[in-house]
Amino acid sequence: AAGVIQSPRHLIKEKRETATLKCYPIPRHDTVYWYQQGPGQDPQFLISFYEKMQSDKGSIPDRFSAQQFSDYHSELNMSSLELGDSALYFCASSLGGSGNTIYFGEGSWLTVV
Amino acid sequence: ELKVEQNPLFLSMQEGKNYTIYCNYSTTSDRLYWYRQDPGKSLESLFVLLSNGAVKQEGRLMASLDTKARLSTLHITAAVHDLSATYFCAVDNNAGNMLTFGGGTRLMVKP
Numbered sequence: 001a002a003g004v005i006q007s008p009r010h011l012i013k014e015k016r017e018t019a020t021l022k023c024y025p026i027p028r029h030d031t032v033y034w035y036q037q038g039p040g041q042d043p044q045f046l047i048s049f050y051e052k053m054q055s056d057k058g059s060i061p062d063r064f065s066a067q068q069f070s071d072y073h074s075e076l077n078m079s080s081l082e083l084g085d086s087a088l089y090f091c092a093s094s095l096g097g098s099g100n101t102i103y104f105g106e107g108s109w110l111t112v113v
Numbered sequence: 114e115l116k117v118e119q120n121p122l123f124l125s126m127q128e129g130k131n132y133t134i135y136c137n138y139s140t141t142s143d144r145l146y147w148y149r150q151d152p153g154k155s156l157e158s159l160f161v162l163l164s165n166g167a168v169k170q171e172g173r174l175m176a177s178l179d180t181k182a183r184l185s186t187l188h189i190t191a192a193v194h195d196l197s198a199t200y201f202c203a204v205d206n207n208a209g210n211m212l213t214f215g216g217g218t219r220l221m222v223k224p
Binding site for chain 1: 144146148153154155156157158161163201203205206210211212213214215216217
């Protein structure tokens, strides 16, 4: 069965650079979520989209932005990268909202040097 | 603000033993998720609990939800080494678009 696809899987950026992460949800899923997981930490919610509209916003820095496109894929754009942005970034998707299983992708490892 | 606490945060147990992981949360919610994560890997969905008194079982794992006590448990029966992983509970904000995770329980099962 198709899963949530994220790219790239790994990237290394320097401070103050920009990075873009891509997410392709499970086909027919209408809700996409982004989470950030620092080393040894629990995942922290960043932002979510339902039917291409932003639905919830968590602890996402102003330097980050995200959107969901007409084909339901989503991109997380991160600018002015800081060392503290180094983390595993997960995209997740679900069909509908509350109460449905939320499936996570394999994650994108971002290292800022 | 919704807070989710798990305990213990670290658990080392022998194969064949039973144990329970606890997940407490601070505000009203009747949607709770359990995930498993191997080091550096994705979050694998284990259970979705949607109502007070819900109980679900899969293999050696059983999860339950008490919404009145704001408590979920993940019970491990006759642990095996393959269950070694970090287990997270996560609570829905009732709008379905934001999960708040507990701190995770790192489980090590020794042969």
